[in-house]
Structure formats: C-alpha cells, structure tokens
Amino acid sequence: MTHVVQYSGGIGSWAAAQRVAAEHGTGNLVLLFADTGVEDDDLYRFLEESAAQLGAPLVRVADGRTQFEVFTDQRFLGNSRLAPCSAHLKQRPCRRWLEANADPARTVLHVGIDWSETRRLPAIVKGWAPWTVRFPMCDEPHLTKRQMLDWARALDVTPPRLYELGFAxxxxxxxxxxAGQRQWKHLLATFPDRYAAAEASEQRIRADLGDVAILRERVRGESRPLTLTELRRRQQDTLL
Structure with a gap:
C-alpha cells in the first residue's frame, strides 16, 4: 500500500506522518504538500527539514494563484464561514495528483486532524472518496498541540516559527x-506588512463586490461586515 500524508506544514500533519512512518515505514510514504504561495518562509524550512528527518519524499503541488486571486476569480470574498480558497488551492491540486499517481485500491490518505475535531471527519472522508482516509492523530494516545511541538523538538526538528509567535x-x-478578529489583530502587530497586503486586497474586492468583508461583528444584535481597514483603525486608536 502507498501511504500519502496531507502534509500542510502544520504540526498536526507532521505528527500524523510520524505515526504513519512508525506503523508502515517510509518505503511507500509520500508527503503531499499543497502550496498556497503565501506561506511563511519558515514553513518551507520546516517541510524540508522534517521530510529529511523522516526520510520520505516531499511532493509539492500548487494551483498557482493566491487566496485573494481565487476570491477575485470566484467573485466571492472568503471568510470564517465559507472559504473557497481551501478547495481551489489545496483540495483540487492534491486530488489531481492523487488521480494521476495513487490508485484508490492501493492507497491510504492520512489527514492530520486530531481528536479535538472529530466532528469534521465524516465530511473529510466523503470529500476524499474513493480514497480511504485515516486520521492518525485521532488515535490514542491523544496529544495536545504543545505535546506535538515538544515531540518535534525531541527529534531535533525545529517547529515552525508561527507557533512560537503566538499563531494557532x-x-x-x-x-x-x-481566523477571527483576535488573530487578525495579532497579525497586525506581528506582521504589519502582511496585514497591509490583505487589507489592500480586501479593499480591491470591495470596490467590485460592494459591502463585503472577511470579518463580521454584531452591533445592537445585528451582524455586519467589519473591514480590515476599520479593525486596524480601532487598534491604532487604542494605542494613542
């Protein structure tokens, strides 16, 4: 059997790959990475370093667009409730690779979802049919994210820096x-250039689609769009 791990660069997919390698070896193990093109530079370092530690090939696939280019093409601004970027930038490139390289009868697909998100499993299994899907991090012993990060360090693999910078x-x-308002505020404080790029992209899409936004807020019981521009201004006002 061929074992394909959806290798996102997150610590959950890393831990899943470790468990798959421990159970099945690395002779038929593939680490499949879907590149959105907007990842933190250190994610790529982590992928290369961890793949070398495992001794398994790292396969990169990519749509070629960024998430905001997808939103522009789809005429829909992604948000916490619905984000078409995931389907276009991750699922579809991975499926194309699987269709070309992985016989469903002889392939198991492993996903790094853990025991705290079991509600998502049925939809993932259905979405990846006809491939068999397994979730190694839902098996015992159940690990927290902190335990997974410590596990990587114990193997001399430095975890991705976004975790150390406070990103979930x-x-x-x-x-x-x-992500919600809290993470966007943290992005503004930690990577203001990335926030500015997202803010500019949101404004361009709003110019075409009208009063839409990535975030929403409730005002007097009603939900309304909250733009990144408005969120930034509020944060700046609190610092004055």
Whole structure:
C-alpha cells in the first residue's frame, strides 16, 4: 500500500506522518504538500527539514494563484464561514495528483486532524472518496498541540516559527481568512506588512463586490461586515 500524508506544514500533519512512518515505514510514504504561495518562509524550512528527518519524499503541488486571486476569480470574498480558497488551492491540486499517481485500491490518505475535531471527519472522508482516509492523530494516545511541538523538538526538528509567535496554525502566513478578529489583530502587530497586503486586497474586492468583508461583528444584535481597514483603525486608536 502507498501511504500519502496531507502534509500542510502544520504540526498536526507532521505528527500524523510520524505515526504513519512508525506503523508502515517510509518505503511507500509520500508527503503531499499543497502550496498556497503565501506561506511563511519558515514553513518551507520546516517541510524540508522534517521530510529529511523522516526520510520520505516531499511532493509539492500548487494551483498557482493566491487566496485573494481565487476570491477575485470566484467573485466571492472568503471568510470564517465559507472559504473557497481551501478547495481551489489545496483540495483540487492534491486530488489531481492523487488521480494521476495513487490508485484508490492501493492507497491510504492520512489527514492530520486530531481528536479535538472529530466532528469534521465524516465530511473529510466523503470529500476524499474513493480514497480511504485515516486520521492518525485521532488515535490514542491523544496529544495536545504543545505535546506535538515538544515531540518535534525531541527529534531535533525545529517547529515552525508561527507557533512560537503566538499563531494557532501554520498556514497562509498567519493571514487565514477563517481566523477571527483576535488573530487578525495579532497579525497586525506581528506582521504589519502582511496585514497591509490583505487589507489592500480586501479593499480591491470591495470596490467590485460592494459591502463585503472577511470579518463580521454584531452591533445592537445585528451582524455586519467589519473591514480590515476599520479593525486596524480601532487598534491604532487604542494605542494613542
């Protein structure tokens, strides 16, 4: 059997690959990475370093667009409730690779979702049919993210720097549209250039689509768009 790990650069997919390698070896192990083109530079370092430590090939696939280019093409601004970038930049490139290289009858796909997100499993299994999908980090012993990070350090693999900088996930350089206000505020403080780029992209899309935004807020019981521009201005006002 061929074992393909969806290798995102997150610590969960790294830990999943470790468990797959321990159980099945690395002779038929593939680390499949879908590159969004907007990842933190250190994610690529982590991928190369951890793949070398495992002794398994790292395969990169890419759509070629960024998430905001997808939103422009789809005429829809991704947000925490619906983000078409995931399907276009990750799922579809990976599926194309699987269709060309991985016989469903002889391939198991491993995903790094852990025990705290089991509600997501049925949709993932359905979405990747006809391939068999396994979730190594849902098996016992259950590990926290901190334990996974410590595990990597114990193997002399330096974890991705976004975790040390206070980000919950190592994806999209910290500028994930699924994130909430707290992470966007943290991005503004930590990587203001990335925030500025996302803000400018949001404004360009708003000029075309109208009053849409990545974030929302509730005002007097009603939900309304909250732009990155407005969020930045509020944060700057608190510092005055």
């Amino acid at each position: 996930h190592n994806n999209c350089g910290g500028a994930c549209v699924r």
